[in-house]
Amino acid sequence: MAPKRKQNVEQPLTTRAVRSSTRIANKPVLADPEPPKPKRVKKANSEPVSADPEPEKRVNKENSVPISADPKSPKANRGKKAIPEVKAGSKVVVVEHCTQCRQFKIRAVKVKEELEKGVPGLEVRVNPEKPRRGCFEIRVDGENGEKFISLLDMKRPFGPMKALDMDEVISGIIEKIK
Incomplete structure (x- = not known):
């Protein structure tokens, strides 16, 4: 015969210990939260009005650098990488891969x-521009730049590139540059 069922007696809820409960328990409680910032209000002529007295010159809190609304500002060129200028007399070698x-x-x-080890003062840039597909090229940067290696439109498994002895190629380039 099966044992009798116990009557439903209200039991206190048990708390399960989970990873998030320890984070919640250790989180500091702020006594006085910041008041909400004023929202932008639109006028009848539909020009946005901000709470800042000078919207043209706001200050970046992280770096304390003024942010201007000028289109030539550094923020306007986010996607473009700045290519460093070349010093007079130094050669620049481009490796496009x-x-x-x-x-x-x-x-x-x-x-x-x-x-860079073999030729002191030589600047080597790797992919300064968007590279071509299936390309491995080493050249001197400039209008009449000399091409040391030019492997273009290679298909998988890239046999011509894998057949190269890179140590031999590098020593040849160093000799031509010097």
Whole structure:
């Protein structure tokens, strides 16, 4: 015979210990929260009015740099990378590699490191512009720049690039530059 059921007696609720409960328990309680900021109000002629006395020159709280509404400000050029200017007399070598495969990047970084070690004062840029697909090219930057290696429109498995002996190529480039 089955045991009798116990009567429903109100039991206190048990609290489960979960990861979020420890975070909630350790969270500091703010005594006086900040008052809400005033919202923008539109006038009848539909021009936005802000709470700032000078909307043209606000200050960035993180860096305390004035933010201007000028279109030539640094914020206007967010997507564009600034290419550093070249010093007179120094050569710039560009290594352009496709971003399709990791093998391109490995070789490009190796070329950059070895050229900077081998030729003091040489500047090596890796992909200063958007690279072409299936491309691995090492050249001197400029109008009549000399091309050391130019492998274009390679298809997988990138046989011409993998067949290169990179140490030999790098030493050849260093000799031509010097």
